[in-house]
Amino acid sequence: MADTRQRLIDGAIDTIRTHGIAGTSARTIAATAGVSQALVFYHFGSVNDLLRAACLDATQARVVAYADRLSQVANLRELLAVGRNLHAEERTHGNVMVLAQMLAGAQNDAHLAEATATALEKWIAPIEQTLGRLLATSPAAGLIDTAGLARAVSAAFIGLELYEGVAPDAAQTALDSLDRLAVLLEVMDDLGPVARRALRAKLRRAG
Amino acid sequence: MADTRQRLIDGAIDTIRTHGIAGTSARTIAATAGVSQALVFYHFGSVNDLLRAACLDATQARVVAYADRLSQVANLRELLAVGRNLHAEERTHGNVMVLAQMLAGAQNDAHLAEATATALEKWIAPIEQTLGRLLATSPAAGLIDTAGLARAVSAAFIGLELYEGVAPDAAQTALDSLDRLAVLLEVMDDLGPVARRALRAKLRRAG
DNA sequence: GTCTATAACGAGATAGAC
DNA sequence: GTCTATCTCGTTATAGAC
Numbered sequence: 001m002a003d004t005r006q007r008l009i010d011g012a013i014d015t016i017r018t019h020g021i022a023g024t025s026a027r028t029i030a031a032t033a034g035v036s037q038a039l040v041f042y043h044f045g046s047v048n049d050l051l052r053a054a055c056l057d058a059t060q061a062r063v064v065a066y067a068d069r070l071s072q073v074a075n076l077r078e079l080l081a082v083g084r085n086l087h088a089e090e091r092t093h094g095n096v097m098v099l100a101q102m103l104a105g106a107q108n109d110a111h112l113a114e115a116t117a118t119a120l121e122k123w124i125a126p127i128e129q130t131l132g133r134l135l136a137t138s139p140a141a142g143l144i145d146t147a148g149l150a151r152a153v154s155a156a157f158i159g160l161e162l163y164e165g166v167a168p169d170a171a172q173t174a175l176d177s178l179d180r181l182a183v184l185l186e187v188m189d190d191l192g193p194v195a196r197r198a199l200r201a202k203l204r205r206a207g
Numbered sequence: 208m209a210d211t212r213q214r215l216i217d218g219a220i221d222t223i224r225t226h227g228i229a230g231t232s233a234r235t236i237a238a239t240a241g242v243s244q245a246l247v248f249y250h251f252g253s254v255n256d257l258l259r260a261a262c263l264d265a266t267q268a269r270v271v272a273y274a275d276r277l278s279q280v281a282n283l284r285e286l287l288a289v290g291r292n293l294h295a296e297e298r299t300h301g302n303v304m305v306l307a308q309m310l311a312g313a314q315n316d317a318h319l320a321e322a323t324a325t326a327l328e329k330w331i332a333p334i335e336q337t338l339g340r341l342l343a344t345s346p347a348a349g350l351i352d353t354a355g356l357a358r359a360v361s362a363a364f365i366g367l368e369l370y371e372g373v374a375p376d377a378a379q380t381a382l383d384s385l386d387r388l389a390v391l392l393e394v395m396d397d398l399g400p401v402a403r404r405a406l407r408a409k410l411r412r413a414g
Numbered sequence: 415g416t417c418t419a420t421a422a423c424g425a426g427a428t429a430g431a432c
Numbered sequence: 433g434t435c436t437a438t439c440t441c442g443t444t445a446t447a448g449a450c
Binding site for chain 1: 225226227228229230304307308310311312313314315320321323324327347350351352353354355356358359361362363364365366367369370372373374377378380381382383384385387388390391393394395397398401405406409410413
C-alpha cells in the first residue's frame with residue numbers, strides 16, 4: 001500500500017477529475033484517498049499546496065510516458081496521431097482535464113498559477129522539440145516560431161478538452177477538421193520544387 | 208438603477224471574472240450586486256440557474272457587438288486581427304474568461320454544460336459563417352470543414368485565455384506564432400496559377 | 415420584492431489523544 | 433503519523449417580517 005502522502009496526491013488528482021476544481025476540498029480529497037481530512041494539512045499545509053504538488057507529480061508521470069512517442073514522430077500527421085492517442089488515453093488518466101481545472105482555479109491564485117504554468121511547461125517542452133524537428137525542413141521554417149506554436153497547440157488542446165466535456169459531438173467535428181488541416185500542412189511540406197520556390201518567394205515578401 | 212434580476216446577472220458575471228467559478232457563490236454574487244443573498248434563490252431558484260442565465264445573457268450581449276465586425280472581415284489576417292482585438296477587449300469585458308470558468312464548472316454538471324454549450328454556440332455561429340465566406344475560394348476549400356474548424360478555433364481561443372492567466376508572456380509568444388501561421392495560410396490562398404494547380408493536385412491525392 | 419434570521423451542512427484549519 | 437473532535441466561517445436554501 002502506497003504511503004499516505006502519495007495516496008493524497010492520487011486522491012487529489014482523482015477528485016479534480018471527477019468533481020472539478022470547484023468540488024475539490026480537503027474533505028473530498030481525503031474521502032477519495034481513504035484517509036483523514038486532517039492529513040491534508042499535516043502533509044501539505046493547505047489544500048492548495050496539495051493541489052500544486054499533485055498537479056506537478058501527475059503531469060510529470062504522464063509526460064514521461066509520452067516523451068518517447070513524441071521523439072519517434074516523423075511528420076505532422078504522426079504528431080496529430082499521437083495527439084489523438086493522447087486525447088483518447090486522457091479519458092482514463094485525465095491529466096489534461098486536471099490541468100484545465102487547475103488553470104481555471106489558478107486564474108485568481110498566483111500560487112496555483114505558478115505550479116500550473118510549470119506543469120504545463122512539462123508538456124510543452126517535448127512538443128516544442130518535436131515541432132522544431134519536424135518543421136526544420138519546411139519551406140516556412142524561418143517564419144514559424146516553434147516555441148510559441150507549441151504553447152498555442154498545448155493551450156488549444158486544453159480548450160478542446162473542456163469543450164468536449166460540454167459538447168462531445170461538436171468537439172469531435174472540431175478534432176476531425178484539424179486532421180484535415182494537418183493534411184494541408186503536410187502537402188505544403190511536400191510540394192514539388194517549382195511550387196515550393198513560389199511559396200518560398202511569397203513567404204519572403206509576406207513575412 | 209437596473210432591476211434586481213439584471214443586477215444579479217451582472218453581479219454573477221463580475222464574480223466569475225474576479226473570483227473564478229470556484230469562488231462564486233450566492234453570497235459573493237449578492238455582495239457584488241449589492242443585494243441580499245436570498246434574492247438569488249427568489250429570482251433564479253439556485254446559484255447554478257443564475258449562472259446559466261448570466262452566461263447566456265452576457266454572451267449574447269458580447270456576440271452582437273462582434274457580429275458586425277466579423278461580417279466585414281475580408282481575409283484571414285483581418286479575421287485574426289478581430290480575434291486579437293476581441294482578446295484585448297476581453298481583458299475588460301471578460302466574456303471569454305467567463306465561458307472558460309463556466310466550461311470548467313460544467314464538466315461535472317449536465318445542467319451547466321447545456322447552457323455553456325449554448326452560449327459557446329453563439330460565438331461559433333458567426334465565426335463559422337465568416338470562415339465559410341473566407342475559405343470558399345481557397346484551393347483547399349473542399350478539404351476544410353468550416354463548422355469543425357470554427358469550433359476548434361473557438362475552443363483554442365478559450366484555452367489560450369486560460370493559459371494567459373498563468374503565463375502571460377508565454378501566451379503572448381503563442382499568439383504571435385499564430386499571427387505568422389495566418390500569414391502562411393494567406394500566402395497559400397494567394398499563390399500563382401502554377402503553384403496553385405500543383406497544390407490542388409497534391410490535395411486531391413492526399414484528401 | 416426585499417430584507418433579516420435561521421437551519422443544516424461543508425469548508426479550511428487546529429488541538430490533542432493515541 | 434494518523435485519528436477524532438472541535439472551532440470558525442462560508443455555503444445553499446428556506447421562513448417569515450415588512
